[in-house]
Structures are given as C-alpha cells and as structure tokens.
Amino acid sequence: MKTLVYVLGETLGWFACVLGAAGNRHWLGVVVVGGLLTLHLGTHGERAVRRIVALSLIAILLGFCLDSLLILGGVYEPVRWIVPPPFTTVWLLALWVNFSLIVDVPLRRLQSHLAVAAALGGLFGPIAYLAGQRLGALRLAEPAVYSLAALAVAWAVGMAVLMLAARHLPSFGSSRTVPGR
Template identity: 40%
Template sequence: MNRNTLNKLVNFVWFQSIWVLAIFTQYQFWWALAVLLVVFFLMTSQPRLDAVCMLLVVALGTLVDSALTLTGMFAFSGPVYGVPIPLWLVALWAGFSLTLGHSLNYLQGRPGISALLGVIFGPLSYWAGARFGAVDFPNSLIFTLIILAVVWGLLFPLCMYVYKICQTRLSPKQVSN
C-alpha cells in the first residue's frame, strides 16, 4: 500500500470515528471529537487550506441542517447551543469537510458522481443517525429520505466545489521552469 492510499485510508477511518462518536455519544465525549479535530490539524500538510475549507463547509452544512430543522424535517432531543442544530452535528460537519481534500479528493472534478454519491449516502447517513436515536424525522421516512436525497444531490458537489475554490486560492502556486 503506497503512502497516498494509506493517508486516504487513515482519513476515512478518522472520519468514521468522528461519525460514531457524534452519533452514539453526542455530547458525552465532546472532548474526543475536539481531540480528533486537533489531531487532524497537527497531521495535515496544508492546515490553512483545510481550516478555511472547514469553516466554509461547516457554515454551509450548519445553514442547510438548520433550515431542515426549522422547517420540521429534523427534530433533536438534546440541547442546542446558539444554532438550531446540536453542536455535535456541527462537529460532524467539520469532520466531513476535512475528508473533501483527502479521502474524497478522487471526486474532484466529478460533479455527477459526487451528486450520485450524495443522493445515496447523504440520506443513508441521516437515516442511520435516526436509527441510533441521534435525530428524529417528524415526517414520514420516505418523504424525509427523498428530501435529503435532493438536498445531498446538490450539497455534496457544492462542498467539493468549495474545496476546489479554496485549493485554487490557497494552495502554493506551481512555479514553471
């Protein structure tokens, strides 16, 4: 296994760890979520790029999930602090954003595949969260999953585009010989 593949695998496992912590423990192990995010920034070769992308994607994700919550698509039983969604979900968005240029970077320039994967895995992730009690769907499951499929079919390629723009503007310029 080459170093690039290993880095992608580590990033994928790292994000899955964040997902499991966020969904199963929510606020109980918030410090572990924070540690995982800090460790990422200690290990990344482009902390500025990743930080800017993270802030933009977290803002976008928080806006979208807040809108879905305020329109009655989601209901959370735990506390929320300052935004309509729980902070563990904001942390989950932070973790997701830090996969865009790493384990998911093969999707750059492939909006159709990104959209298809968003249609499938976006709703699947929320449905799994609902099955484990992290979120409730006040509407029917089918209706909620269809809405999430539409949202994620647009949102995932948009997140990939946000990363591409960040990369274009923040990565060191290539010097021609």
C-alpha cells in the first residue's frame, strides 16, 4: 500500500509539472511537488528528513546538469519559465525533486542493482519526454529517433548515478538500512 501511495504521488507531481508547463501554469508543478515534498518530510523522522533533503538536492543538481546538457546539445527544448536557455527550467527541476521522492521506497532495490536501474532509466526516461512532447511541454529535435537515443543514454546514466548516490547517502541514524551496505 505504501508503494502505491508513493507511485500515485509521483504520478500526480509529473502531471502537474508537465500539464502546468504545457498550459503556461508552470507554478502548478512547483506547488504540487513542493506540497508532496512537505508531506514526505512531515511523515518522516528528523534523521530521515536530512536524507530526503540531501537526495532532493542531489537530484536537482543531477537534473540541472543532464537536462541543461541535453538542451544545449539541441536534443529537446522545454516550454520556458524563469531560467533562460540553454539551462533547464524550474518545472523540470521540480520533476527531478518529484522523482527523488520515490528513490527510497518503490525504487529502493534499484540502489543495489545499478545495471537494472540504468536499463529502466534508458527505457522509461525517453518515454516520459515523448509523453511530455505530446502533452505540449517540450519539443524533441528531429529526427526524433536521435533525440530519444540521446535521452536514453542520459537517463541510463542519470538513473544509475542517482541510485548510486542514494545507496551511499547515510541513513543519518534511522532504523532503516541502506541497500548495499
């Protein structure tokens, strides 16, 4: 049941960010993901909060670097809000925070299986961007097959890096054990 709640929250955050950007209501995703993060922080002990915040900050940094490189490389162009090109936008960074919230529960096993994490990132990352394009939040460069291939590589690396970072982050003394330790 706990996993279902996390997945529903992640899905809600994704749609809020993407549909908000597509509808020129970029703030919607930021508000929804901010609420999900606040709820997440409020339901965990003080020590777990440090881990959640650290993982969210790592996701923001990773997302900023990966998405900005993809934008700079001409792979795709998101609907813009606040941050000028070639850097990624605020709503995309909110998506990274949103994604970081599922790393320790539904995706916890991937922290010990980096090759599987990379394969899943390489498969589902491009699908998410393709869905974002169909909903009007971004535009993939043509030919789309090359853009999707670049996204697959970026998300394979990104997923592995995020799971590796989560695996090595301390649990800050909580009773939860960190996979791979």
